[in-house]
Amino acid sequence: MTTELRKVAVLGGNRIPFARSNSAYAAASNQDMLTAALDGLVSRFALEGERLGEVVAGAVLKHSRDFNLTRETVMSTRLDAATPAYDIQQACGTGLQAALLVANKIALGQIDCGVAGGVDTTSDAPLAVGDDLRKLLIKLNNARSTGDRLKVLAGVRPGMIVPAIPRNEEPRTGLSMGEHQARTGARWGVTRAEQDELTARSHHNLAAAYERGFQADLVTPFLGLERDQNLRPDSSVEKLAKLKPVFGGPQGTMTAGNSTPLSDGAAAVLLASEEWAQERGLPVLAHLVTGETAAVDYVGGDEGLLMAPAYAVPRMLDRLGLTLQDFDIYEIHEAFASQVLSTLKAWEDAVFCQERLGRSAPLGAIDRSRLNVNGSSLAAGHPFAATGGRIVAAAAKELYERGGGRALISICAAGGQGVVAILESNGSN
Amino acid sequence: MPDTYTSLANSPIGKLITGQLGLPRPTILERYSPGDATISGQVLLGAAPGGRLAPAAATVLAGLSANVSTALRGDLRKAAADAGLDAAVFNGEVPGDARFKALVFDATGITDSTQLRELHAFFHPVVRRTQSCSRVVVLGTAPEDTGSPREAAAQRALEGFTRSLGKEIGQGGTVQLVYVAPGAEAFLGSTLRFLLSARSAYVSGQVVRINQGAATPPVVDVHRPLEGKVALVTGASRGIGAAIASVLARDGAHVVGLDIPPLAEDLEAVTSALGGSFLTADITTDDAPQSIALHLQEAHGGVDIVVHNAGITQDRTLARMKPERWERVLDINLSSEERINDELLSSGVLNTGARIVCVSSIAGIAGNNGQTNYGTSKAGVAGMVVAMAPVLAKQQVTINAVAPGFIETQMTAAVPIAIREAGRRMNSMSQGGLPVDVAEAIAWFAAPDSGGLNGNVVRVCGQSLLGA
Incomplete structure (x- = not known):
């Protein structure tokens, strides 16, 4: 049995403003935030009591009690409790990968509509007991007699009380993501000035998006926050130039300004078949055309941790017979300004494209005025799993408002992975 | 091996002393060993x-x-x-x-x-x-x-x-x-x-x-670029000549060492250790060119590399120099080379793509007190190289020269210490070179893919201040 593939429509999204770590959302859990984002989406698209095909979401930092986070969240919303849900996790690629999973089921006709999302908190972080104490507690649980229990408890040492704090570092290298990117940036000769320039532009673009009301139907206020807390509308290259480097040593070029801060937030995006949208009179902002995921060997191999999108995009372009220049807007997630710039340099570089991608010519440069036109993570912040939903919804809306066009989405992720996708829109036609 | 001062200056205590006194500390130069990248x-x-x-x-x-x-x-x-x-x-x-x-x-x-x-x-x-x-x-x-x-x-x-x-x-x-x-x-x-x-x-x-060579340069094994080549090295029994023989053999050549009969024993020791062969001859005699050509033809079917290394000094200021001293230096250092070249060329013993490499000297460029004869001969070698290059090019043969500066040999060890130290230190390396340095430059000119080099005179002098 063969199935005609259906087009997958992006109908819109909703997120809560992103907060800086340990501030506005310090007391909110992942489930609280994801519920807020989903409920906002439900209100916006009148989905109260609807049974959706599925809700797929995830979080990078998760408590053990959150093993079924998305399903639990769905049951806290006004969606029909008969809406199935599951969690996924692919580091910062979680949100976009969730959208691809939902989209694939819609395309195959397995479901008609679904929500993809993500949430993360770095404030309500899941502290765990250390491994020694954990093993001891399991032993205690298994002990049968009081004597045995006392024997086990006698083994408790003060050092065991120190909790295991989740760290933003790669398990296989012990290096933080920032240190990894500092190396990649140095390898591509990325300067401080170009990073600060990209950062300032991200803030200005996001501020302008809020000013012109672009975010009005993308963001729902939460816990007193109406805009992303990290946004600095008056950011400038001069101000950014004053910050001290935080990665790459004293000579480093990466600062707290041109790197994304730890942040809290949640985002969700509504996907559906065209028929489903039509039945409800919902305009199709854009179609999610395809996606691609790549991974690089940043441990034993000779590639940067966050360079996987540089491989994923050309593979996807080749599949569709497109060139890098065939896009009206480019959404390249700004984990670090340096990551965006390294990726762009790689695509322009004959050596990278020939030696690493096996192409006869470089992919070439992009028109920088089309890059992250409504700002990106440097300005908005980056609650890891929430970023994909933020980008898909905003890019779809931007294309729709422009009367159509094509968008490239690129998101780098821990573990040397990268998730990329293409949106196309006919505008309001 | 570095000279005594260089070794001392690079020892832990020497580093301390040279640092405190602001004395020069010549770097111990890296040199090539077989198999090195x-x-x-x-x-x-x-x-x-x-x-x-x-x-x-x-x-x-x-x-x-x-x-x-x-x-x-x-x-x-x-x-x-x-x-x-x-x-x-x-x-x-x-x-x-x-x-x-x-x-x-x-x-x-x-x-x-x-x-x-x-x-x-x-x-x-x-x-x-x-x-x-x-x-x-x-x-x-x-x-x-x-x-x-x-x-x-x-x-x-x-x-x-x-x-x-x-x-x-x-x-x-x-x-x-x-x-x-x-x-x-x-x-x-x-x-x-x-x-x-x-x-x-x-x-x-x-x-x-x-410049553009006669034939497309072949691809060589960088570790044994001279594989299968026959190389004649004159004055091969000791000093720079022995080093040349050794480096050419290391790079894959079969070395035919040549020296005067009294040095036959030393010569044999050098060449046999290298798996080469030898030939004794006095290159100043009239029949030497023919006998050399004949030997190369009969024993090896021709020659690919000719290194004119044999040379002598007979120092005196011009006023005190007897004509014999003049004649002998000019004949060994220059005229005999011309005669041998002519014979090898006319007899067809020089194989296609052959390389002739001569040894000039910094004395032939800068001049040296007491060496009017030697300086004349070595400048003549440079002249011969430049003049012969276009002639030889027609037969796909190249000719180049190296001009050693202060090289640590028995010859320079005999120089009085003040002059010796001046010669040693007055260059960018603050030390003398080693015979192997001259030999390496010769091996470069001798390489099969060096067809674009013809008529060059390159100094092996650590950028000596003399004649620069």
């Missing part, structure tokens, strides 16, 4: 915009499996990519902890003196980022091959740059200028291989000219 560190490849040699240089570097960096500039990245180099990126604005073993700069794009600023732009950020015993090679177009007086002037200016940088770079670093004629790009290989490696430890401040 040609370049032991990162190579930075750069070019003035519009240059024509970056692709050729990238190809050579790829062939050497070198680790290469370039600026993130379209032309350089394309050159690297086309050569199959997975070249790293270097941005002088954010240098990080980058260190380079070699800097290669294609200056052929410089066609006007105002563009010489490209030299500053490329070298300024990296000159202090070089490792010890670093290698700097500037590639240019010989003034006579340029298209305009301005380009000629600018290209001639490169010489002043490389020679000055050679004196600044320190720590055993060397700096050379290589003029590559338009169309001779494919002949860059052997020269870049030599100049970037530890084989050129004592060669600095030199200008090398590469």
Whole structure:
């Protein structure tokens, strides 16, 4: 049995403003935030009591009690409790990968509509007991007699009380993501000035998006926050130039300004078949055309941790017979300004494209005025799993408002992975 | 082996003393051992915009499996990519902890003196980022091959740059200028291989000219480039001659050592250890050229490499010099070489693609007190090389010369200490060279892929102040 593939429509999204770590959302859990984002989406698209095909979401930092986070969240919303849900996790690629999973089921006709999302908190972080104490507690649980229990408890040492704090570092290298990117940036000769320039532009673009009301139907206020807390509308290259480097040593070029801060937030995006949208009179902002995921060997191999999108995009372009220049807007997630710039340099570089991608010519440069036109993570912040939903919804809306066009989405992720996708829109036609 | 002072100065206590007293501490020069990689560190490849040699240089570097960096500039990245180099990126604005073993700069794009600023732009950020015993090679177009007086002037200016940088770079670093004629790009290989490696430890401040050779340069095994070649080395029983025999054999050649009958025992010891053979002859006799030619023809079916190394000194000031001293030095050092060359050529014993390499001397360039005879003979050797080059080119044969400076041999060990120390220290390396340094330069000229080198006289003098 063969199935005609259906087009997958992006109908819109909703997120809560992103907060800086340990501030506005310090007391909110992942489930609280994801519920807020989903409920906002439900209100916006009148989905109260609807049974959706599925809700797929995830979080990078998760408590053990959150093993079924998305399903639990769905049951806290006004969606029909008969809406199935599951969690996924692919580091910062979680949100976009969730959208691809939902989209694939819609395309195959397995479901008609679904929500993809993500949430993360770095404030309500899941502290765990250390491994020694954990093993001891399991032993205690298994002990049968009081004597045995006392024997086990006698083994408790003060050092065991120190909790295991989740760290933003790669398990296989012990290096933080920032240190990894500092190396990649140095390898591509990325300067401080170009990073600060990209950062300032991200803030200005996001501020302008809020000013012109672009975010009005993308963001729902939460816990007193109406805009992303990290946004600095008056950011400038001069101000950014004053910050001290935080990665790459004293000579480093990466600062707290041109790197994304730890942040809290949640985002969700509504996907559906065209028929489903039509039945409800919902305009199709854009179609999610395809996606691609790549991974690089940043441990034993000779590639940067966050360079996987540089491989994923050309593979996807080749599949569709497109060139890098065939896009009206480019959404390249700004984990670090340096990551965006390294990726762009790689695509322009004959050596990278020939030696690493096996192409006869470089992919070439992009028109920088089309890059992250409504700002990106440097300005908005980056609650890891929430970023994909933020980008898909905003890019779809931007294309729709422009009367159509094509968008490239690129998101780098821990573990040397990268998730990329293409949106196309006919505008309001 | 380094001289006593150099060894002392590099010992832990010597370092302390030389540091405290501000005495020079000559770097112990890295030298090539069989199996070594040609370049032991990162190579930075750069070019003035519009240059024509970056692709050729990238190809050579790829062939050497070198680790290469370039600026993130379209032309350089394309050159690297086309050569199959997975070249790293270097941005002088954010240098990080980058260190380079070699800097290669294609200056052929410089066609006007105002563009010489490209030299500053490329070298300024990296000159202090070089490792010890670093290698700097500037590639240019010989003034006579340029298209305009301005380009000629600018290209001639490169010489002043490389020679000055050679004196600044320190720590055993060397700096050379290589003029590559338009169309001779494919002949860059052997020269870049030599100049970037530890084989050129004592060669600095030199200008090398590469022209289009007779035949497309063959691909050689960089560890045994002379495999299957027969090499005649005169004066092979000791000193520089023995070192030449040893290096040529190491590089794969069958060495036929030649020396005078009284030195037969030493000669046999040298050549038998190398798996070579030997021939005793007094090259000043009338029948020597014929008997040498005959031996090479009968025993080896011809000869591929001829190294005219045999030479003597008979020092006296001119006023006190008897005619015999004059005659003997001129005959051994110059006239006999001419006779042997003529015989080998006319008898057809020189194989196609043969290499003749002569040993001139810094005395023939700078002159030396008490050496009017020797200086005359060695300048004559340089003259012979230049004059014979076009003649030999017709038979696909090349002729070049090395001009040793102060080399640590029995001959220089006999020089009075004050003069010896002056000779030793008055160069960019602050030390004398070793016989092997001369031998390595000869092996470079002798290589099968050195067909683009013809009529060059290259000094092996550590960039001596004398005659510079």
